[in-house]
Amino acid sequence: MLFKKNNKALNLKELIEGCRKGSSSSQKLLFDTYSSKAMRICSKYASSDMETEEIVMDGFLKVFKNIEKYNDQYEFGGWFHRVMVNSAIDYFRKNHSKIEFADIENIENIDFNPNQLDLLSVEEILEFVRKLSPVYRAVFSLSVIEGYENTEIAALLGLTESGVRGNLSKAKSRLQGWINEYINRQELK
Incomplete structure (x- = not known):
């Protein structure tokens, strides 16, 4: 180069x-x-x-x-x-590091619709990711964007694997909710 x-x-x-x-x-x-x-x-x-x-x-x-x-x-x-x-x-x-982590037992099953992501720009998606709490954002980014396995994320962030799964599920749930709200508001315009 x-x-x-x-x-x-x-x-x-x-x-x-x-x-x-x-x-x-x-x-x-x-x-x-x-x-x-x-x-x-x-x-x-x-x-x-x-x-x-x-x-x-x-x-x-x-x-x-x-x-x-x-x-x-x-x-x-x-x-x-x-x-x-x-x-x-x-x-x-x-x-x-002093933030509490969600346990997997307290997580609801969330259906994440990846087709809705096609309706958003990369910038819009990143803005939603930035709104996540630091824990959710870190776990989501390491898993979904960087491709780390749950065991690797747990070691990197000092969490249990179930904590990683729980935080990832919560992050996806929050993102899905925000994306649904955003798309519904856009459809009403």
Whole structure:
């Protein structure tokens, strides 16, 4: 991948090497290049733009601090994505670890109609996800967006598997309710 710097082509490998050497210009160029990707990743875990920016900044600090650990044999984008998701998880643990979790026994069976999602834009869906409580949002994003298994989510967030299933079910239930209300209001217009 090539980047423009003062009308010179700079490849990703050189950019990463510059970051490893502590070059502030390389760090700035990496930030400028990957900040929108970081925002897209982290916004799925945050309740506001300000929270998203905080997670992104923490993530970039981790990228620059740990760039020595990046193995050039693998795609940088995948490593970067993993660092940002881990930053979101760390943020959740630090700021939302005292929240109570739903038990699976208290959950109603919810029929989620995925066809309704076709009626909404990605931005509208993400706004609904952002309205979820931090626990529901984290569990939903890790499961549905990132594809983690319940056992992995439980380990990452310090929950039981039944707690993960319960929170995921509640998140889906809330989203379905909000989506139904939204679509019904749109149909009435």
